[in-house]
Amino acid sequence: MTEIQPIVEMRNISVEFPGVKALEGVDFTLRPGEVHALMGENGAGKSTLIKALTGVNKLATGSVFVAGKEVILDGTASAQAAGIATVYQEVNLLPNLSVGQNVMLGHEARGKFGIDWKETNRLAQEALARFDLQHLDPKAPLDSIPIALQQMVAITRAMLVDAKVLILDEPTSSLDSGEVQGLFKVIRKLRSEGLGIVFVSHFLDQVYEISDRMTVLRNGKLVGEYRTSELPRFDLIAKMIGREIEQLRDDVSDQPVYEVSTEGTPRLGVIGLGKDGTLEATDINLYQGDIVGIAGLLGSGRTELAKLIYGADRPNKGSIEYDGEQIKVAGPASSLRKGIAYSTENRRDEGIVGDLTVRENIILALQAMRGWTRPIPRKEQDEICAKYIKELNIRPPEPDRLVKNLSGGNQQKVLLARWLATNPSVLMLDEPTRGIDVGAKAEIMNIVQQLATAGMSVVFISSELEEVLRVSSRILILKDRAPIKEIKNSADVDLETIVSIIAEGGEAA
Structure with missing residues (x-):
């Protein structure tokens, strides 16, 4: 039996950022007429791989082939030209425009005097009908319809071009169970038409319901590709978290x-x-x-x-x-x-303030509690900082050092000290x-x-x-x-x- 030619092949893909190798030697294969789930925990490299396929991330090594031909993806336009469409978790639409305007954005019908809105709305209705959305009024404001239908509008727009590949990044994160089944109906329709679909989701039940194959990443490296029906859930979880059964x-x-x-x-x-x-x-x-x-x-x-x-x-x-x-x-x-205190998981963006000192970071929450019009005296600041630098073994023990110059572990201790200071x-x-x-x-x-x-x-x-x-x-x-x-x-x-x-x-x- 002849092997079906992949619609996408990514070979030996590596992506690097300053001081970080986000992907290292990863292979990924997508076949026409399949739903392929991309699996992995936080930091596994899923988003980085998607951005490499959509031209957002520059490759350090590796090649990308679409329909057997090597392509250079140096931006989102080149990815779209290669037939790769993406619908992100946060619906990338314009709520201040109508449904039809969002569907046809960049593809409006033209007349003698500019955009022919009557024809544009007719084409939008035609495109929506493909996904059983003919009941939507193209003239209705986008923000007047539920998020699930906005997701479908985004898919309709993505499929307006001659797409060979559709990437769905956490498409069900804001949908209820009934809305998920509506989306899955559309996915199955597109799969039957020969489209290759990359499906990213943290909902295991949904992954097992809709996907044909899955690729598992961990810490920027490929763990393996598997048929969904042949990989028990326990084994999938073990591969994702990096622990073998034994x-x-x-x-x-x-x-x-x-x-x-x-x-x-x-x-x-x-x-x-x-x-x-x-x-x-x-x-x-x-x-x-x-x-x-x-x-x-x-x-x-x-x-x-x-x-x-x-x-x-x-x-x-x-x-x-x-x-x-x-x-x-x-x-x-x-x-x-x-x-009641809460230390965020996002230390870099929601936790420490890199351009402030260790002292300033430690007293931040306590100062907020007391009010900014009642500054904490320097002597009290020094006592608080000395206490937690010693108790938490923060290194180096220098309260005036910028916190961004500490190691990740010591930054985490500074963040912990901030909340402990509130008692x-x-x-x-x-x-x-x-x-x-x-x-x-x-x-x-x-x-x-x-x-x-x-x-x-x-x-x-x-x-x-x-x-x-x-x-x-x-x-x-x-x-x-x-x-x-x-x-x-x-x-x-x-x-x-x-x-x-x-x-x-x-x-x-």
């Missing part, structure tokens, strides 16, 4: 389990907290000296949960209790005043060890346990499941933006237990 059984078996009493009133009670389209109703009880780990794959809702508790995002269901009394969290400042009773740490070396990771986890031993209550979020097991007394497991199970940590719980629960949707295999 390793999963023993990786943390020798670690002592952190235990805490769950008797009495919880310090923090989260009851049915959620937000439509962001997180299903979730419960957590956090006791004094407790460490509750939040486990789940990328996109499971870990960060969304922390932000809802902290008030960085507003829930529309559920409630929060502190020492048995219901409280209203109006925002981050309100949370800080109540003793919180509840501390939520989101990916506190991401991007730091092994020694610094061990230090951070030891600090977390010391804080809990001293009576602080901690929510510990990490994509490194072995870290969650190492520090937590209990573990809440999330999947597809919903809680699926809470388990008590014990010597019998290992990585395989958690991965099995994620794969099986709530029950360990």
Whole structure:
């Protein structure tokens, strides 16, 4: 039987940024008439590979072939000319224009006196009808239709050109289950017409429902290409997180389990907290000296949960209790005043301020709490900084050094010091060890346990499941933006237990 010629071949693709090799020697093959899922955790290289295929990222090494011919993709225009269309997670449309204007943008019908809007809208209606969207009024404002239909408008526009390849980057992130099925109907139609579709999603159920093959990346390198039907979910997760099945059984078996009493009133009670389209109703009880780990794959809702508790995002269901009394969290400042602190997963963009000193970064949250009209005296600043530089072993111990000149591990300690300086009773740490070396990771986890031993209550979020097991007394497991199970940590719980629960949707295999 003759092998079908790939519609896209990417060979030995490497992409480099200053000091970082984002992709290294990656191969990727897309065949006509297939949906090919691109899988991997945060930092695996999925977005970098997509940007290489769409001409955004310059290749350090490698070649790209479309329909058997080598192409030079030096910009998005060259990618479109090669027949590569992309629809991003954030719909790239113009809400101030009409549906028809968005569909036909750059392809408007021309008449003697410029754009023929009647003909342009007719062509837009014709294009929309291809995807059973003939009911949409081309003259209606784009922002008057739901996000799911805007997603379909984006696909309609992308397919207006002679596309051979359609890249869908997290297309279902803002859709409910019914809307997802509507999108899948369109994907199947395009697949039957011979289009090659790259599908990026963190929803495992959807990946297994719609994709024919998958390519798994990890840390910028190719793990492998697999037929979806031949790769069990447990094996996929193991490949994504970088632990073989045998390793999963023993990786943390020798670690002592952190235990805490769950008797009495919880310090923090989260009851049915959620937000439509962001997180299903979730419960957590956090006791004094407790460490509750939040486990789940990328996109499971870990960060969304922390932000809802902290008030960085507003829930529309559920409630929060502190020492048995219901409280209203109006925002981050309100949370800080109540003793609830949140350390973001995005250390670089939302955490440290690189052009400020170590001292200025450490006192930032405390100063915000007190108000900018009441500056913290320099003597008090020095005392606070000296305390946490010593306790957290921040190196070098120089409060006037710009924080951007510290290592990633020491920047993380500075960020931790900032929140500890506010004297919180509840501390939520989101990916506190991401991007730091092994020694610094061990230090951070030891600090977390010391804080809990001293009576602080901690929510510990990490994509490194072995870290969650190492520090937590209990573990809440999330999947597809919903809680699926809470388990008590014990010597019998290992990585395989958690991965099995994620794969099986709530029950360990």
